[in-house]
Amino acid sequence: MAGRQKSLTNPPSKRARRLVINASHVVATHTYLALIAFGAALFLGCVLHYKKIVKNGVAGYPDEWFPSVSATIGDWYPERNVFQILIALTSGPRFILVSLQYFLTQSPNTSWPGFLFVVGIIRTLLCGGWVYITSNDDHDVHDVLMIMYILSNVPWMWGGVLCTPIGHAKARRQRRYVATGFFALTIPMVYFFIQHKVHRVPGAYTRYSFFEWSLILLDVLFDSIAELDFKDSNLQIVLGVSLDTSMGSNDISTTAPFKESYGVTEAKVEGPAKSAYEQTAGQASGDTLVQRMRTILKLSPNARTVVSLISDVYLSYLFWSIFTSLMTTLFYFSVWELAISGSELSLLVLLSPVLLGIGPLRTWALMRSGQITLRAVAILVGLGSYALNSPLHRLFAVNFANAVILLAQTAVWSAGKDGYQGLLLGLGLVLLSLVKHANHSTNPVWPMLNEKSGGYNKTGIFLAVCALYELATRPSVIPEAAKKGEKYASSLTDAGASLASSFRWLATSIALGSMIFTLHCFFIDSSTIIAWSWTGYKEGQPKGPLPHLYGSLTLIAQAVGLSIPTLLPARWLSSPLWFSYGCAGAFVMYRFRDWTGFVGGLNLAVFVMSVLPSIIQQSTQQKMAGRTYFMAYFVTILFYLANVWTVAYAFVPGGAYLRERSDLVLIAQMVAISFAFNWSSKKGTAPSSIFYIPNSTGIFARHLLALFSLSAVLVTIYRWPPIGPRPYKSGTRIFNAGIWTVHFGIDNVGYDSQRLIRDLIRDMQLDVVGLLETDLHRTVFGNRDLTRVALEDLGYYVDLGPGPNMHTWGAALLSKFPIVHSHHHLLPSPHGELAPAIEAVLDVYGTEVTVVISHNGQEQDPLDRELQSKELARIMAKSYPRPVLFLGYVVTKPHASRPAPYEILVHDGILYDIDPEDWDRWCEYILYRGLYRTSYARISRGIVTDTELQIGQFVIPRHGFQLVNQTLEDRMLRIWKEDLPEDHWFPMEYYGNENDGGVNKHYYHVFNTPLYYKLPEGAQV
Known part of the structure; x- marks a missing residue:
């Protein structure tokens, strides 16, 4: 006790109770821990659960043979737990790394280092978010945190390059290379993700995973470059109190000793690279961060x-x-x-x-x-x-x-x-x-x-x-x-x-x-x-x-x-x-x-x-x-x-x-x-x-x-949909289809009408819809995509008709069912405007159905309309006996004889009119073949356009069974909606009139209700 007491009261003059750590060791520790964490998870996952972690919603082994990061670190025990323990150990060095980088670049003349420090802290927390909230826990939260983390890398990497000290050319060069590689690799990664998520291509997720792992590696390597900065600046961490008052010039406290129990200091560096302490201390020979940024950016001296x-x-x-x-x-x-x-x-x-x-x-x-x-x-x-x-x-x-x-x-x-x-x-x-x-x-x-x-x-x-x-x-x-x-x-x-x-x-x-x-x-x-x-x-x-x-x-x-x-x-x-x-x-x-x-x-x-x-x-x-x-x-x-x-x-x-x-x-x-x-x-x-x-x-x-x-x-x-399009009434073999001329996406008072169109399509649960006058990629229409709101908000496969270089007013097909193949037609138009048509084959509940969308010429050109109708009839007749659905704008009265379009389309195209007793039509028509029609409605235009929306409901015959009782009498057996299951009903909210009822001035008109039809006796659906 006496000896100890003496030691405490009379400390030797050349001893110091302190711990000195090179700051570069912190960076090395962070780098190795991060690499070991991801590497251990990948090794254990491949050894213990290989086929499980390479399997995804599209395919499994052998089409998919390399796992994604999310599946590797978050799906299975014990790799998930080993990874989370190691990544937790990484957090300490990571917070210290961010703090040291701030110390190295801080200056009273600029707020840039402080901003970068905040970004670094937020980035670290976001990393912890997507690491500990796995895709199995909450897929949406995991993805959002991951995207936010990638987004935070923009200011982090960009700011890291800009704030690199002037003399550290090697570190700046490496940061540029790694940052460029990081952002360049996001492009092929997104491409293969599209192939996997949207096109559901087997094997695409494996290719995506390679780029995902590459980003992880580049992310870790970018942070590891700080080791060069800390070495060049001889940055050290001092723990304890220095009691030595006679240290030589080689000691780290040459410039100014720290008296606190925890401090960070550095020695003077010979050569072109000045220390951060010298730079922020205002020495005449040092450059401030602002001056360094002016040298790098050649900007004026403030933000x-x-x-x-x-x-x-x-x-x-x-x-x-x-x-x-x-x-x-x-x-x-x-x-x-x-x-x-x-x-x-x-x-x-x-x-x-x-x-x-x-x-x-x-x-x-x-x-x-x-x-x-x-x-x-x-x-x-x-x-x-x-x-x-x-x-x-x-x-x-x-x-x-x-x-x-x-x-x-x-x-x-x-x-x-x-x-x-x-x-x-x-x-x-x-x-x-x-x-x-x-x-x-x-x-x-x-x-x-x-x-x-x-x-x-x-x-x-x-x-x-x-x-x-x-x-x-x-x-x-x-x-x-x-x-x-x-x-x-x-x-x-x-x-x-x-x-x-x-x-x-x-x-x-x-x-x-x-x-x-x-x-x-x-x-x-x-x-x-x-x-x-x-x-x-x-x-x-x-x-x-x-x-x-x-x-x-x-x-x-x-x-x-x-x-x-x-x-x-x-x-x-x-x-x-x-x-x-x-x-x-x-x-x-x-x-x-x-x-x-x-x-x-x-x-x-x-x-x-x-x-x-x-x-x-x-x-x-x-x-x-x-x-x-x-x-x-x-x-x-x-x-x-x-x-x-x-x-x-x-x-x-x-x-x-x-x-x-x-x-x-x-x-x-x-x-x-x-x-x-x-x-x-x-x-x-x-x-x-x-x-x-x-x-x-x-x-x-x-x-x-x-x-x-x-x-x-x-x-x-x-904007990517989390799942592919799904029909509104999956499993019932029922689908709703509509045709609507939407007047170039401009409503009756001159505003964009995409959201009004979307709302009505959603409420009517249209699985297949043809939109006409949709080619908006012109200066006069604002170069817009009329399908974008419905596509992204409701989920549809989309086929845009002939483009602006084909000189039509455009057609578009929205489908909840996969589009097997499609072809665009320019219908014969020797005198009037050029008429577009889309011929598409859809996979409707496992049955291929041909859908034709068309916009024929105006009333002023009867020869054009006749030739266009003959071409449409030929297109639909050639697919016989495949089911066909025609959704078009044809400018004709019902039952008009040749050369008017009606008779040509119905007879030559081998089609049925959705309701031949509806005599009030002029432009829009729905014709079909090979399907059971159970409902038909006409909905007022509201303020969206100058044309109504016509919709029909159809049922696909059961596989292996043919249509029965397709005579006009059997097809026109009308019934009350209450006699059909509710799956067949259209929304009740749209009953009313212009002054009372309806939604957004849309309501069932002409018949004031949807028309419902009885399935023929013996129909198998």
Whole structure:
């Protein structure tokens, strides 16, 4: 005791009771524990339960032979328990790792390390969530936590790269490689997940599992790179109290000793890498984190720069939103008139940039006060017009908003000194496409949407106010990179003047006008180029990409294209060789179908987005801004009209000259864009060769585009239905079918009608439904996918009829039953509009049923209708004796004799009318063969369209039994619904009339009730 007491009261001067741990050991411990945890679970699972963990809902061994992560770590004892124990041990080093990284990069001058610290903590907790809540415990919660964890890796990995100390080049390089690999592998992983989940391909889940395990490995490796940072900085953890006051220069406390019982410190490092302590202590030789980020990013020294850039991107998105809303708003009147209605004159508001020819106005528009005023007025009027109940009033508001926003936008373009404005325009476009992808292919701030139809108008306005406030209070600081480019920018102005004097402005205007139209025509929605290539199903599988699943690839292609001018010299993008690449992409998209055509469209997206900043830059001519942008938008208007004329030729003067000639329009687009390229043998003579993008802008744009691309993939995964489509009345052999002409998805007061359509389809429990007038992938309809809401909310297999390059008004098939194969037809139309038809074979309760959806020509062309009806009859007769269901728009009176369509379809097609005693029909008809019909109803249109919904209920005969008693008398035996099981009843809520009863103004009309029919005696169902 005495000795011990002496030791305590007189401690030796050269002893210290403390524990020193190299911080790199913490990282190594975390890495090895994590790898051992996953590796042990995989080893034990394969040894003990191999066939059980490789089995899934589609197939088992030998089709599936490698397990997924979820099945390995969460399904069976003891591997699950071993894994959870080891991963629990990993949590301690992981929290310490996150804390040490924060210490290494912290600075009083920036909040970035703190943000990254919070993300790291949340990411760790999310990891614990999906690890301990397995797919067996709660599949949805497990998946949500997993997706949130992957999403948290975006700021974690991106921030990790940015916050790597300046001298740690090896660590930064490895982080870039691992992060790039991590996000790149998500694309094939999603592809194989689609093959497994949607297409139910045996073996696809095994391939998916390889990529899933690869992401786990890359995730662990990314965190392990912190070991390099800690070694380079000689970061150590000190436990205990140092009692040595005579330590030499090699001790870790050279700079300043810590007196706390727990501390973190580091030694001075010789060489280029400065320590974190030196950097945050404010030593003259050290760089702060902000300075390191400025060196990496070349941004101004605070987060305000990033906020300003984000604000600018959102304002660019709003420009595209207001600009693209004009065509949808004005065309509402044209589709009601089916002729020139006068609303088309609204296109003339696009010529408002001619006012920039007024010097004082242009000067004011370039001032901050002018920009804020113009944008505030345009945004508040344009976005706020959704609240106006009158379509005409909305049109006036949108016209005014477009005139003002174009004045503001083109004024900024005219004064641009680098490629920033072109890059912003592209970022806004990609954001618009992403938002539409996430919102069922509709833009939530368009005036044609409101709260009931999927709009987020108030949210959009609120964010707009925030962006305008940021713009109004933005410091007038020129980024460092921009200062370096001022001398270069001045040469641009001089070059622009010389080009202007030689009428180069005209060529520039034509190229810009074509570019604006091309972006609007093909790339404001991620599924438009898919619609151009789509041809249907074969052997139970889609022959091309499904719009709702593969639209994210379009967004990725756009992002890649827009990144190119930030990486490659401008002269490369102005060469004829690059233009040839774009022409090749356009040709493949137009000429080929399915995946080949889609790949052509992706390459066109890369090309168009890559030259967008250059073309915007070429328009930089302040003195002639008025006539430059006037001519550009005049060219855009011409392309709008030509594009519509190719399909609306039957209703417009001179339409015959552009009938079905989208090829001519596409050629004209490319020729016009060619004016922006350097065709001279002398280098540097074309505007494209004097194109400049500040490095800081390029880096920010690439990160933002990567975020957009990842978000598109995650949206696709989030929208993924957990199970495939299922019929409403499984096991009963009953199915409901309907036909509805939905008037281009625009309701009677000009709002998007997708949700109203969905609600009625859901309430009537339609297993098979044909929708007509559905080809909305055109500028005048907003490039929308009319099936997206019903598909994602209700679960259907979808076949879109001939695409926009086939020049019809479109048809669509929604089916709860698998589509075995399908074929698209263009029906004979020598004089009138081209008529589409879908012929599809469905697997209905194990019986193949042919379903035909068609939209015949108008009353004005009797020869067209006769030829179209003969072709439809031939299609349906050739499948005899297979059951057939015809759902079509044919323009004929019941029982009309030849050459009217009715007799041709019924007799030549070997079909029965669903109710031959219904004399009140004119357009829509349901015909059938090989089925028992048990009910028929007609439902009023409500406010959705100008056409009712007709529905029929059918029963599939039992396998091995033929139809019996199919005479007219037997088929027309009507009964009360109470004499049939309730499975056959249609909803009671829809009884009523226009003034009393019904739902959303839909009610049973004509008969005021569904008609029910007795099954023939002896029928086996």
